[in-house]
Amino acid sequence: MSTLHSPLHDQHVALGASLVDFAGWEMPLRYGGDVAEHHAVRRAAGLFDLSHMGELMVRGADAAAALDYALVGHMSRMALGRAKYTMMCAPDGGVLDDLVVYRRDWDHFMVVANAANRVQVAAELQARFDAAALDATVEDETQSIALIAVQGPASAGIVARMCGGGAGDVDPMRYYSGVNLLLEGGIHAYAARTGYTGEDGFELFVAADTAGDVWRLALREGAAAGLEPCGLAARDSLRLEAGMPLYGHELSHDTTPFEAGLGRVVSFGVSGGPDRGDFVGREALARLSEEGVAKTLVGLVGDGRRAARTGYAVTDGDDNQVGIVTSGLPSPTLGQLIAMAYVPTALAEPGTVVGVDVRGRREEMRVVALPFYQRDA
């Protein structure tokens, strides 16, 4: 497969970014220092190119019912202009992808999928719609859309300035909502107040051929507020501090939403509410929600210097492996080691001390409640 490039590739090269292959896309890993980029998002604002994310447009008279059947959330209950975090599960209840779905019209949803899963999710959505004989089609518009995120406490002001200064359309936006915005220069954006950093922030979906203009506009309007372009390294450290899962690390076909602590995204319907109906994985997920889980995703913190990394063994007092680290790094904001790991549910209680085999040496870490970092409300 040939390497895919963001429509902003030339901007990244001009900014001197270190580029990295990410799920078949060549994307910026960092522009300067990843720790400085991380702090910029916590303290002011960061600008991210997320054009590798998949935008799958679901349209049709039965679009809402089709997504109700294909996903674990009750999508037909979403109001216009709302966004919802959800998942696609296999019939056995394993997670095939985690998604954010935006209701852009009564019969039009945008499903944002992880880059690595985009093709499979698009095919699986259509297969599920067809199997249920529902009138809905999936179109993968990823390569004609650029996704540019402005994240951080200064982001609302910056996005308002990108619209010509009027905060009128931006300020009232609720978290997990989306609106059509007209940016300076007459550029159309679908702007959502969503993100993956644990900060207030916006994600701007724009036509690929306007991406360069939007990127430069954001850099110009954000400069005074301290906005910095940020790469995937900072994105990873920010999302981990915020306790957000990353598909391929915390989530996979071998894990269920319940094990990941995300059982709330699975909707079996509310009594007295509209009929939830059947959905793929329902039977298995209903059984799993009754049974309880043998392993649980937890947060770990440590005071040492050697970080637990993906794939390292979590051990008990006798150094037997009992679990596995899914992500870990030295937290730039907290100044201590943080990690997420699957451990036996009996060891998931906050305060429990476990070992992690860090390249042959036992390092002790302590179970804590997620997230590690939460912004002031």
Place this chain on the structure above:
Amino acid sequence: MASIPEDLKYSKEHEWVSGDVAAGSVVTVGITAHAAEALGDVVFVEAPAVGSEVTAGAVCGELESTKAVSELYSPVTGTVTEVNAGLENAPEQINAEPYGDGWIFKVELSAGAEDLLDAAGYADVSE
């Protein structure tokens, strides 16, 4: 393209060596700008202890960044005489000044290190 000072010698594992490399002399060791860039912001350095023996081509420590951990190889053979104490509180010096304040340790050579690369040779392996 990261800078490669002409007056240093280099290993294929991206360390630099400064000073006379004959047996008995003391050299300074660090990692190259190319290596520092690839690693990202260094947040922790585990350098070999003063007095320990290091062997050319063998692992002698670790460099931890937010993104990854990487092994530190010794480019020379000998006894460690000093480690850069400044890196304890300011490991980011490795990124800021890889050839200056970001030096990592000093070694008294027990064997000559004539097979290190010059700047042009290192430019070939680091491209």
